[in-house]
Amino acid sequence: MSQETKHTSSHNGRRILISGGGSGGHVFPAIAIANELKNQDPDCKIHFVGATGKLEMKKVPQAGFSITGLPIRGMQRKWTLKNISVPFRLLISLWKARKLIREFKPDVAVGVGGYASFPILRAASRMKVPTIVQEQNSYAGVANRLLKKSADWFFVAYEETRKVFPEEKIIKTGNPVRVELKEEKTTVQDAKKHFGLDANKPAVLLMGGSLGARSLNNAMVANADAIASNPDIQWFWQSGSLYEKEMAESRTASLDNVKMTAFIDRMDLAYKMADLIVCRSGAMTIAEICLLGKPAILVPSPNVAEDHQTMNANALVEEGAALLVKDTNANEKLILKAVEVLQEDARLIELGKNALRMSKPNATADIASCILKVAKGQNPKGDIEDDN
Template identity: 45%
Template sequence: MDNYRFILSGGGTGGHIYPAIAIANELKERFPDAEILFVGAKDRMEMEKVPQAGYKIEGLWISGVQRKLTPKNLMFPLKVISSLVRSASILNKFKPHAVIGTGGFASGPLLKVASVKGIPCLIQEQNSYAGITNKLLADKVKKICVAYEGMDKFFPKDKIVKTGNPVRSDLISLSENRDNAMQFFNLDMDKPTLLVLGGSLGARRINELIEDKLSFFKTFGLQLIWQCGKLYYEEYKKYDSEEVKVYPFINRMDFAYTATDMIISRSGAGAVSELSIVGKPVIFIPSPNVAEDHQTKNAKALVAENAAVMIAERDLDTEFEEDFTDLMLTKNRQQELSDNIKRMSLPDATKRIVDEIEKMLGKG
């Protein structure tokens, strides 16, 4: 039987959506006749991104609790009840054989109702510090797929399987040659290249840093591929030149990773997983504005393995130039970071997660 029905739920950010889409693609590969439905939060980015990937999605009226006391918080209990009722209706109608949650608001009510109904549930936690939704669901689900060691401080040990995080399939084996990648960005073959990533929307503090350090980078003979983000492109496109290539968004990340010698990046779970597979020296600048400061915890997990450099935003003015110079001038250190981060990669993550789903279905 491969006409299974699966529901995937996760969203709010790309870090929850893209793993869910990768898992759906692998399920479709193994079970071509399977029906797949996504459940997300209304008005969040999954309502746009999931249909773009070719899947149907239903929306719940749900959002997170605001940290400050706001009128929105007064609506929260009502949203939870509404989402539980709507989840029950979706489950009764679709009758899934398994439900998979990748974190985010919508996965909470859906997996809660599914587990009460006795439907096998699996959650995938991308970060080194578990999100609140997944922590609340831990006792209800059959399996918990994680990307880091030591997750038994959040979840029951007997349910944990270390699989890694799903990443885009075009990055698993970077087959592009450097000549093609350099030509794509119109870069000089003989100059070292720095890739700057602040996420698809951009990161204000990283952009300010790069703007401030353009002449500093020039002293090393560096050329830059700078993804400043859609929100900031109008502000920074004036710096586009022979040595500095400014983009709102890079569609060919395989070319970007092949062309580069060193990377500056945020440390969301998806970025960390991708960069582990890419295996280039990385300086992480975690966003301090995320739940539970999980980006700092993700970066520290790599720093502890001597697999990356991390600089907190508050320390950029005092530490960046020294740390960057040290890394730039020490080839052995670059190689060491490169080797160690690659060792932490788990390129078969999506397949291993779907293996666990198969076991839940009694096929493994």
């Protein structure tokens, strides 16, 4: 290890940097990893690094961890003047990353995806600090691809990533999930009552993330007649903050068998009460669906790099663990498909069973264990059963 980063840890008390964020799909798994690290080694010191102004700058301190913000930003797909500042922001972020590493003296640096991962892992690698990339998706992002030669380890969830990263550096851990989701003991009936639903009628959980998904919302609006004509099917519709006002004025939102909300206050109860889930196919959402063995219809977002959400979804579809409706077909097919599936109990059971079979319930614990081994200078390879 280089002189400027050399750090001597006690037997416990390893110092761990966790970088990344930008969206809930990166932030909440990172917090889950941090909580498990503290569970396995209460004396370890954890510090987060995120992008200024992003979700992690709020959620990480709420979870009880410290965080440093970097001015890093990504290139906009369409040309904008903001792109001019991107190279300068990157240089400043790299400088700040090196400064933080010198001061914090980490035993290991972990990147969970998002803009802030790259400068921290690049700087850490050059300063001889062991680095770990936690790649959640079936298609590795640009930043992680740039790190494929310099990072020491890649913790992955999908077989497709073996085509990108060096095989000898890969550990197939699965994706970290919030363990409290599995531990929720509330009954399905009580979970439905929590959201003002009839405890004895089936319910669809349709969610588009914190901001919302335009095509999922449009499908709800366009299919008001179909929803109204099936009054025994309830819809718990999470519109997202961007679309709350517009969707609240729709006919669908006023139907007796529809409950619309911008946010979900208790995701554990929302998952518990759902007889069928309709959602995007981000890595965290898929991991949680599999953990809980929930039947789902996935609508991959078209607004992601290299269409990786379709690849995520197909991994489940090929195993009979989920159904897929293309974003472009959502208005025409999504709601009718949900109504059809909810009337086939055997199909719901089969989808849920296959989803559960694909889960890696120990992923969070395995990831934390491997991180601590790397922090201690040990080789984590072979500790986790690889189903390759």
